Amino acid sequence: MSGTFVGMPAFPTAAREALADTQLRRNLAHATRTIRDKRAAVVAEVEGWEELRVAGAAVKEAALRDLATHLETLEASLVRAGATVHWARDAEEACAIVAGVARDHGADEVVKVKSMATAEIGLNEALEAEGIAAWETDLAELIVQLGDDLPSHILVPAIHRNRAEVREIFRRRMGDVGRPAPDDLTDEPSMLAGAAREHLRDKFLRAKVAVSGANFAVADTGTLVVVESEGNGRMCLTLPDVLVSVVGIEKVVATWSDLDPMLRLLPRSSTGERMNPYTSTWSGVTPGDGPQEVHVVLLDNGRTRALADDVGRQALRCIRCSACLNVCPVYERVGGHAYGSVYPGPIGAILNPLLNGVSDEQTASLPYASSLCGACFEVCPVRIDIPSVLVDQRAAVVDSHRGDRVPKPEAVVMKAAAWTFSDARRLRWAERASGVAGRVLGRFSRTTLPGGRTAAGRLPGPAAGWTGARDLPAPPPESFREWWDRTDGGHRPDDDQEGRS
């Protein structure tokens, strides 16, 4: 149960489909605006927010700089506290470890705390293939899972659904996998939450094994941290006998006090709350209290690859708050599915290529899925310069094609443009040609821009990408530099030869 991103088309194609879905666009615009406004309000309350961001970035940066050391410290502290530590190079290894633990306990089902790392490795599908059912307990994850859907937001995976759709999904599917939705279920949020609570209660009480991720892993104390709003995570973390936590290696911070800026930055950036309703921390096993067997899977899955990238490594500072998604004008219009990954939006556009490389077309389209407006950098609590990383990843895409026997048309155009722009004489010549083209266009065009300038309407061929929805001003007969020459920089009187533009 649940879809897969495998085989998703490249971003422009996926985006076109999403843009055609008016319901989706309405849902997204409403939801992102709501969280955006909440975030802005609570961030504005904090005096020295900028300093806090700098502190948050520094904590993560310091941890990454000495990642190997901190991970060894973490492993030692965890083991000392009674946990079993596993290392997983990739998704396959990580899934196998989790499945192995479940099998060892004869479990054919596990309850899950919402976790990006387990979504990233496709854990639910892997467990299902082993005959183990994985139940999501976060409300939005549950909606996605029951709807056989894909997540489209880091924090609110079902952001693309409205209340009526959620009610439909609950009524249709809950009965198949456990306690059915009540017959009189309406689309009132409290009713929907109540139905989910009843449905999940059975599962919490029955499950022997729980699976979680972690928002932070503190090296010196061997503590894992999960923050959440609903409390379902805390149920999973305390009720079952066995707990398996899958933790990306970049989640490590050096010391307990490093949590201070992080736990202040995260809720405000993420849910627009002053603090998280539930903050759970656990260090290994406490006899007689909570899970009596704790496993921690430290996951690489491309992270050391990203770490080796001078510009891109800052993406590993990400604390998955999703603030960048909520302010991104591209994300707001196309939603998360178009990114073809559990990490959508601006962070997804850099993280996916950094973790996986740019050899497949879908991933290679992601760094271009941005207008580089910079809104993401402005809100990022750990100051990841996403626009710069985007440009750098575009360069990685271009560089990966430098050896192609047949260059892409774009590469030919760019090389020609660079050649023209490397010498003013060549540029002058090109501008003269464009001026002539403009005059020709002017003869045929019936479109006039306000202000009197001639413009091209719908054009065929490569120009159609522009003129499908936008008029294009015809190039003026005279370029600026020609005007400068003719009038000696405006010192000689201008006559009516001046290119009207």
Add this chain to the structure above:
Amino acid sequence: MRVALQVTCVNDAMFPDTGKAVVRLLRRLGVDVDFPQAQTCCGQPMVNTGYLDEAVPVVRTFVDAFAGYDAIVTPSGSCAGSARHQHSIVADRSGDPALVAAVAQTGPRTYELSEFLVDVLDVTDVGAYFPHRVTYHPTCHSLRMLGVGDRPQRLLEAVHGIQLVDLPNATECCGFGGTFALKNADTSVAMGADKARHVRDTGAEVLVAGDNSCLMHVGGMLSRQRAGVRVMHLAEILAATEETA
């Protein structure tokens, strides 16, 4: 002070009136602006599309053309941002220490028009007259990459006769984004459509911004919708006087 105009490739080929307006405006303010003929482009089309090697000779042409000037003024937040923040990336990659040094010289001396007027010339009332209802769109690069702040608004507020109206959701990107407008045309158009709608909601006669590329995009949409809204570069409004009105 030796001041050079960096007219930008888009203005040079497509919007020469913007360059002329800058020249008129600066002369009126007593600045004898020069136009180095060797200039071409800031290299941003290549850099932002990922063609960093290709950008190297373009950046070299830029720094050569503007060597020796005390200030380089450009009517584009995007190109100023490129000179100040992107040229060093290209130069570092070239491995040419002379280029690295030259870029470090020219970058900080490159000013977007409103910065030059407010910070260097220390004027906000440039003696312009423009009796129309105008709304201002702050382009992303001037807003975020450069941080020009409210300088353009202060300049516009001081224009005589102007009726300046607020643009809803002003700080949201118009969707141009250079090659983004072609590579992701559908998304770009969806963003532009919302921007155009907000512009129409203001009832303004003129949409003004500090970058012709963004204006070409939004203006192209407004024109297709027959909205009857004219787009103008900030320089053209600041250069307007009683005589030209």
